[in-house]
Amino acid sequence: MKIVVSASGPDIESTVDEKFGRCPYFIVAEIVDKTIVSHKSIENTSTKQMTGAGTTAAQLVADMNVDAIITGNMGPRAFTIFQQLGIAVYEGRGIIKKAVQDFIAGNLRKMESAKCPRHMFS
Amino acid sequence: MHTIAVTGGKGGTGKSTIASSLAVVLSEQKKVLLADVDVDCPNDHLILDVERKKLVDVFQSIPQWEFDKCTKCGTCASVCKQNAIVAVKGKNPAFVPELCIGCKACIVACPVKAIQEGRKKIGKIYSGDKYGVHLVSGELKLGELASGEMVVETRKVADDLAKKNGFDIVLVDSAAGIGCPVIASLHGTDFVVAVTEPTPSALHDLKRVLYLADHFRIPRGIVLNKADMDTGFAKKIEQFAKNHGIPILGRLPYRQDVVKATIKMKPIVIYDKRYKKTFIDISNTILRGL
Numbered sequence: 001m002k003i004v005v006s007a008s009g010p011d012i013e014s015t016v017d018e019k020f021g022r023c024p025y026f027i028v029a030e031i032v033d034k035t036i037v038s039h040k041s042i043e044n045t046s047t048k049q050m051t052g053a054g055t056t057a058a059q060l061v062a063d064m065n066v067d068a069i070i071t072g073n074m075g076p077r078a079f080t081i082f083q084q085l086g087i088a089v090y091e092g093r094g095i096i097k098k099a100v101q102d103f104i105a106g107n108l109r110k111m112e113s114a115k116c117p118r119h120m121f122s
Numbered sequence: 123m124h125t126i127a128v129t130g131g132k133g134g135t136g137k138s139t140i141a142s143s144l145a146v147v148l149s150e151q152k153k154v155l156l157a158d159v160d161v162d163c164p165n166d167h168l169i170l171d172v173e174r175k176k177l178v179d180v181f182q183s184i185p186q187w188e189f190d191k192c193t194k195c196g197t198c199a200s201v202c203k204q205n206a207i208v209a210v211k212g213k214n215p216a217f218v219p220e221l222c223i224g225c226k227a228c229i230v231a232c233p234v235k236a237i238q239e240g241r242k243k244i245g246k247i248y249s250g251d252k253y254g255v256h257l258v259s260g261e262l263k264l265g266e267l268a269s270g271e272m273v274v275e276t277r278k279v280a281d282d283l284a285k286k287n288g289f290d291i292v293l294v295d296s297a298a299g300i301g302c303p304v305i306a307s308l309h310g311t312d313f314v315v316a317v318t319e320p321t322p323s324a325l326h327d328l329k330r331v332l333y334l335a336d337h338f339r340i341p342r343g344i345v346l347n348k349a350d351m352d353t354g355f356a357k358k359i360e361q362f363a364k365n366h367g368i369p370i371l372g373r374l375p376y377r378q379d380v381v382k383a384t385i386k387m388k389p390i391v392i393y394d395k396r397y398k399k400t401f402i403d404i405s406n407t408i409l410r411g412l
Contacts, residue, residue, distance in 0.1 A: 012372050025189060052205050052221070055205050055206075055208065055218055056205065056220065058208060059205075059208045059210075062127075062210040062213075062216075063210055063211070065210075065211075074221070075222070077218045077220065080216070080218060081216040081218060082216075084214075084216035085208075085210060085213050085216050086213075088350070
């Protein structure tokens with residue numbers, strides 16, 4: 001099973017990045033028999049963009065043939081893309097290694113909708 | 123029926139201020155429809171204190187996939203300039219409706235014709251009446267990108283209404299700038315009123331918008347608003363107009379009155395009838411030129 005985690009640093013001991021689209025790195029972890037058998041980091045090239053980072057990041061991650069994603073917050077565009085592609089998104093925080101282990105144990109909450117800023121004006 | 127566009131390039135020079143009072147004054151002699159096509163931020167209903175009622179919803183086309191026909195080739199994603207389509211190997215493409223501007227490139231490009239034309243709402247058109255002016259107001263839905271398309275639709279609705287009901291004049295109040303929405307506001311009009319003020323930014327932007335009017339070969343005139351704000355720079359504007367054979371249709375002074383009128387939600391010619399004469403002169407000059 002392949003999991004991608006939005007990362008604030010380039011290794012599995014870094015923390016889960018709160019934001020999916022503009023996190024500096026992604027950690028890609030391979031899970032076999034409930035164990036992390038391998039992991040690597042990938043630079044998130046979407047951060048350089050002015051707009052549309054969420055969609056580009058979603059394309060980047062989706063192309064990796066992932067089974068699930070762990071992140072802090074995901075915007076509506078990336079979220080709808082993963083929903084349509086049938087890739088589950090889970091909420092995770094703290095050290096990435098621990099978040100992945102929590103995922104394996106089934107302790108992470110699945111994201112039911114994108115995090116939207118409160119609409120203050122009408 | 124004649125169509126007169128009110129524009130100016132620089133924001134805040136007084137397009138809506140002048141358009142609304144011009145409409146009121148013109149409506150004393152003619153049947154006038156004021157089309158507010160500043161679809162991002164329409165304000166004419168606030169200047170005229172019109173209670174707007176929704177006329178129609180405006181839609182834009184979006185793709186709708188028939189996934190049983192889709193071969194997952196990814197062509198649709200590769201032609202989408204908006205990055206609204208995400209294609210992943212072996213999966214049906216994902217679509218982000220918010221990013222779509224309705225160009226239909228994906229529909230055309232699909233090699234197996236698996237994409238149909240659907241639609242999404244991009245705005246509303248409202249209408250209302252005050253001071254003998256019929257207002258048609260276009261408003262883009264927040265977050266939508268298709269401002270230009272929204273202007274075109276609002277003008278279409280306004281023109282249809284005007285023709286069916288024997289209006290003499292359609293006054294088009296455009297947005298600031300020179301982009302797509304402004305081009306869509308000026309195109310096919312009979313006269314362009316360029317509202318400006320005596321500042322370097324206003325003159326710079328005025329030249330840009332007049333370029334558009336000239337490109338479309340539409341006769342144009344200038345209204346110098348806030349004329350006494352800087353008499354020195356006002357002379358520069360007058361000299362520019364003279365050098366290029368552009369008539370100055372009228373001049374309005376820089377007064378607190380206009381601010382007060384706007385806050386009280388009254389057009390300046392209603393707030394203080396002394397302003398009527400200037401607007402009557404401007405409207406007569408325009409009508410003579412049509």
